[in-house]
Amino acid sequence: MLRTLAISLILLFSPVLNSCEKTGEETTVPDNSQEEQQEQEKEQQVESAGKTLIAYYSFSGDCRSIVASITTNMDADVLEIQPAEEGLDYAANNYAIGSSLIAAIREKPNNAASYPAIKPVNRNVADYDTLIIVTPLWWSNMAAPMQSYLFQEGSKMAGKTIGLIVSSYSSSISSVVADAQRLIPEGIFVKESLWINNANRSGKDALIKNWLSSFSNQSSETQSTMPEHIKISVGGKTIPIAIEDNNATMELVKVLRKAPVSYEANDYGGFEKVGDLGFSLPASDTQISTQPGDVILYSGNQIVLFYGTNSWSYTRIGKMEYGTLDELKAFLKAGQGMITVTLSL
Ligand SMILES: Cc1cc2nc3c(=O)[nH]c(=O)nc-3n(C[C@H](O)[C@H](O)[C@H](O)COP(=O)(O)O)c2cc1C
Missing domain, CATH: 3.40.50.360 (Flavodoxin domain)
Structure with missing residues (x-):
């Protein structure tokens, strides 16, 4: 990229x-080279x-x-x-x-x-x-x-x-x-x-x-230059995500430079909110034990926002910078079903 x-x-x-x-x-370039050059310039x-x-x-x-x-x-x-x-x-x-x-x-x-x-x-x-x-x-x-x-x-x-x-x-x-x-x-x-x-x-x-x-x-x-943070917004509140430097985040930042991305996410397993980004990012999955606040790529196109823990083969995107665990759960509306998540720079 x-x-x-x-x-x-x-x-x-x-x-x-x-x-x-x-x-x-006065140019000494023969005509055909000049044409080629003009053609190249056009391209x-x-x-x-x-x-x-x-x-x-x-x-x-x-x-x-x-x-x-x-x-x-x-x-x-x-x-x-x-x-x-x-x-x-x-x-x-x-x-x-x-x-x-x-x-x-x-x-x-x-x-x-x-x-x-x-x-x-x-x-x-x-x-x-x-x-x-x-x-x-x-x-x-x-x-x-x-x-x-x-x-x-x-x-x-x-x-x-x-x-x-x-x-x-x-x-x-x-x-x-x-x-x-x-x-x-x-x-x-x-x-x-x-x-x-x-x-x-x-x-x-x-x-x-x-x-x-x-x-x-x-x-x-x-x-x-990769930024150190992107932002996540839910229900009118916004917090920073400190991001990793890997192929997935580079691609994500490239997309966010054009415009913010919104998608829907729902509770799963009592420990995460997961949703389909609508496009794929290059995954480099390894076995990870997640912590509350982790932002993880799953299956190339799903973003998982953790308010609990789990172990699986994932790609790290970054970590939400939140206050207390209760504040994180309130921000993500943990256990309350579907939310709209917006990621932006
Ligand atoms: C309403 C108005 C206020 C202006 N105020 C200033 C000013 O305070 N100082 C200045 O140097 N030029 C001022 N100008 C001049 C313009 O900045 C300048 O002519 C500029 O090059 C105009 O660009 P334009 O031709 O694309 O409109 C003013 C012009 C207008 C129309």
Whole structure:
């Protein structure tokens, strides 16, 4: 899995490297090799398609032009965020509308009603490992329509690699970075965010190219790093699971990076809740004596959550970090029948 990821990231940015080498030089490559190369580049782009989503908002066109520059360097899907109300002039009367939208969000950032409505979006973040957010700065903060999008979708971006590009006249972007972190609390942010402003805008293409290449290195590192914990939620409560480092957990994390997984589990034997994940993980079963809190893979596709003990041939997934045994039993609703379990990053 990691190898495939590394290869696709290398492929993703190889057109960038190739185009850098070619710039301004007369090529001596014969025509047919050139065709082959173009064919390869096409194939490489297809292979990486769908992994990265660029979500942007633009009022006066600067961010749109940043996105155009990104997409000449990499293959990615693009989502434009659009306010539901068309034709508003956010800059009129000394930015009066934009300023009042930002003031409303600052006053009540946890209230959905503070965020201006946006048009429905046609991309599902679950389809992507990596997101690049491109947004203008408004009154030091992230432009309101982009905040609306991230307020709606940011919680679905847990465990995904996030890059941020901010455009302003001259104001620095630290509050926009803070907005992004607030709205995507469990995203893995690539440092540093890129700041395009009126002083460096004429050189933006080169800045973007450099930023993308360091973004690609960092995102391949984050995507190949195993987290120490995943989360388990039952009935609105969530606790961490400290996970093992094996093929089953690597595969599970890969699935969870896309989206949380929910399944139903029921009591069995008076010592466990067991349920079918709906897909198989690579098992490496050995004889195990389980303890309360153990999270175990059974038969490749069943997850067993122990509140008692048993001995069987299993693969360890990890251990729930719970307080007392009674708290664990209450969390798992031990002996009370069917529960819905959600695993997430
Ligand atoms: C409502 C509003 C507020 C703005 N506030 C600031 C600001 O405080 N500081 C700044 O440097 N630029 C500010 N700008 C300028 C934009 O950040 C800048 O022009 C940006 O490049 C616009 O991107 P866009 O063309 O994609 O909309 C503001 C623009 C608007 C519309």
